Amino acid sequence: MRTSIATVSLSGALTEKLTAAARAGFDGVEVFENDLLASPLAPEEIRARCADLGLSIDLYQPMRDIEAVPQDEFRRNLRRAEHKFRLMERLGADTVLVCSSVSPLAVDDDALAAFHLRRLAELADGFGIRVAYEALAWGRHVSTYDHAWRIVEAADHPALGTCLDSFHILARSSDPKDVEGIADIPGEKIFFLQLADAPLMAMDVLQWSRHYRCFPGQGGFDIAGLVRQVIKAGYQGPLSLEVFNDVFRQAEAGPTAVDAQRSLLVLQESVGLTAPPAPVVPTGIAFAELVSPDVEPVSELLEALGFARTARHRGKPVDLWQQGEARVLLNTGPGARRDGTQLAAVGLESPDPAGAARRAESLLAPVLPRRRTPEDVPLDAVAAPDGTELFFCATGRPGLPDWTRDFEPVGQPAPADGGIRRIDHLALTQPWHQFDEAALFHRSVLGLGALESVDVADPYGLLRSRAVTNADGSVRIALGVGPAPSADDGDRAQHIALATDDLVAAARRFRAAGGRLLTIPANYYDDLAAKYEFEEGELETYRELGILYDRDADGAFRHCYTETIGRVFFELVQRDAGYRGYGAQNAPVRLAAQHVRRPVR
């Protein structure tokens, strides 16, 4: 289906919005009246700009408080409408959105509403314009899609149809039965379909609508279920996004438009309209790649953790450090992102690397050059929304190019068992504007599942965190974000969590090798003693080593932290089979302890 986006969903001047929409592949736009009013371009110039960009103007919106009002008021409304129809002629827009009235003057009289809308449609028809009538969830007398449709039906004019808006419908009811009536509306009378998702919130619906809408798949609504009914009805118009969101208003229009288009690609797949390459779910983390301006401190830390430098890249200053199935690449080459040590790339073990890359490309993930030098093993890679490079790769699998063949052994064998078995999870800080999109990206592009997001108190503000994982937990990525956009986004920590079967032994070994563990306050252990019963000496050991402890119904989680280099630190974790979390309830204590070592802001 054709795709469209309301200009109000993107930030900036009208021309910026149009350019961003066109570049992201939208077929058309809804022109939001305020964007037009604020633009120095005449309607004819906007029309020409859209034509140049290959965009149709699918809707002009909104017209408000038209129907079921006293006669004098309606006369003024028709005068106002005629002005707007002339404007739409100049703009080349043939459909106008009319929202159900919120005017205190409006009366509860469906027959009068139908009469007025018919009069409006007659006027519009003379300009070749169609009127799409939509029920606002907070409309004074008309607030449901079926009520709006009954009025349209009664008005019975070919230039009058209805507009369906997923927010207004799903904010009022999440019962799938309540949207089934959509399929009974004649498809040609559904003049327009506006789509917005939203997080499930118990709050005033108008505030919810104006500030918290998001793109399909970023929130909690069953948009796909609604769209299926609209398709069943025979709707032929575009899928159009109308999203009011305080965060998107501040974000750059270009990336937001790409995220928006991706959400519609995923939606169309989910309702069976398209069949892009299927997701190839990663089966493990092949490696984590650190870039660093200085090899020394990171090497020392890896050595103390029991890693051995087993190989070096044949063509680049990249070392492979290994222990068990945990692999860390240390890249000290020149690069664009060399502002300190950071986690720059993740190797995802894939049963079909090329297929995974095709999936990512079809969902608008920027594809990175596949081969850096002619000798390199071809590697499929894309960029995640936060800029992290995701490599789809295979480690020692027959029939697939093995990324490790780019590396030349340097003599040191990988330790048979240094205590670390594999990477348990990675924690990646997201740009503030990208947090909701990051989860949708990882779900749709990589086929991972997303857990609920959790709030964590840092001494200087609330953080949010949301994990994405595959089914068996062999790939876990915790996506985090700070409390608000700030200049020090680049300072926020990332970390690599390493799995061990015996955390106490691993921590002791690390310390014996000269490593320093984050000091956890004694008060924390007094609290643990109040909460849980431990074996004799157990708690004293945790206190000595700075080990944190959590427990859920299915098992326990023990973890401790190294010092931070640049943006990066390591976590050592021992996870009982059933435990599914990340020790979030310990995070405030850990964050406070990390602040102790940092300069005061």
Place this chain on the structure above:
Amino acid sequence: MRTSIATVSLSGALTEKLTAAARAGFDGVEVFENDLLASPLAPEEIRARCADLGLSIDLYQPMRDIEAVPQDEFRRNLRRAEHKFRLMERLGADTVLVCSSVSPLAVDDDALAAFHLRRLAELADGFGIRVAYEALAWGRHVSTYDHAWRIVEAADHPALGTCLDSFHILARSSDPKDVEGIADIPGEKIFFLQLADAPLMAMDVLQWSRHYRCFPGQGGFDIAGLVRQVIKAGYQGPLSLEVFNDVFRQAEAGPTAVDAQRSLLVLQESVGLTAPPAPVVPTGIAFAELVSPDVEPVSELLEALGFARTARHRGKPVDLWQQGEARVLLNTGPGARRDGTQLAAVGLESPDPAGAARRAESLLAPVLPRRRTPEDVPLDAVAAPDGTELFFCATGRPGLPDWTRDFEPVGQPAPADGGIRRIDHLALTQPWHQFDEAALFHRSVLGLGALESVDVADPYGLLRSRAVTNADGSVRIALGVGPAPSADDGDRAQHIALATDDLVAAARRFRAAGGRLLTIPANYYDDLAAKYEFEEGELETYRELGILYDRDADGAFRHCYTETIGRVFFELVQRDAGYRGYGAQNAPVRLAAQHVRRPVR
């Protein structure tokens, strides 16, 4: 009454919070458990730090999910409680907060709840500790203050009392009758009183409570009405602030603690507990002072607006520009805040400047040096939360020192009528963390009234604006704030709105004198034509001059804008007597037009 503040209300490490609370004049603190857990200080050290700072520890909190649970669970709860009582002994805290249970294990059995709380109180009593039981608004079975009190009464133990929390009480009901029952609780059984205000919002009460609480007077609750009942009951404990707020979590602890203490000073005055110097409401704007590194562009702009340079300060490089009753000081001296042209000070016409300053000082406004050089007329001045200097002054009033005597006439007389009569309003951008406090400051310190805050769409994010005024509108200040903390806070515009009786003439004169008015898009005027009927030629004149138009039930508002110098621009306004707004609905168009002239971000 004694004042106290919960450590969770302030940002930073525990020691930062304690220092900020003590400096702001609090008598005590509530220690929030998570702050203690995250602190490297032992309980004894925290106790000593508090003693050094002159702070008592009035409450340890919270203890959760204690009562009305199965026997095994209750046994574990007592074990946990005993640990905490030992901790409180070390801390020197003698009162613990117990919140009504939210546990799925809790049963709806008041007798069992009373029995359990009595057992807990008996245990506490052995440590010299008192238990204060509070109803959470979302408690599983106990969610109202009177229900919690009935259980406390039934438990009947001297070490058990109730804790009242204004948020939990007022979030459930705004009916003054519903708090009257408080006066019937024996005062000695009200062990503690926690105060928080909140903006009136229709949203999930738990989210509302955890993220949007604010200090008394910053929100919409009738905190004073509640406190009157508590006093009537005979409560002897402290007034304690417990505020969970996402913004305060990011703000510096020091200023937040001062704002917090100010809110309690105002509250105590409003319930008649104290009588600080009464507010002296300003009767006009005596002057607006611009600081600028370059005299030329600002002087040119003032000249084009019809101002004359009438006088110069006797001791400093400050010029007085005047027209009608509008006075602008242009300060080009060296100063701490010389990063471009900005509005640095406001002169408020005051019938009692010294009294106004005493009021401000009693409410913790930083007092500025009264006399800069021995020759200067003594001027009373304080700093507003955003750093703007507020001078309380008199212009040509018998018996009061006249600030204009510091200025030496330079020969040019003030134009009799250049079209500008006076300053209509000032618009001051607030630091993000100070927006709610700014309104409380201007209300309580200056005795101004605050209007509702409004959201305004800028192309790059939502802005908020809230006006404070005196009764006759001769002092109007619009407090604004951007969408989120950002590096370019310093770039946000401030403006001076000048009142004229004939905007068209004033605008024409300005242009004839070489001034440039902000260009408003033609589309805006097409929309005006659709909305309103104008006299012939009226709209064409507005379009030609870039005049914006608004109308409410009582009158019309016409306004236009100059270009921006540094952070500052001027607005020319013609306000019908009845019109009370600021043309907020035109702000998006104005903001977009101003962005056109700025570099793209």
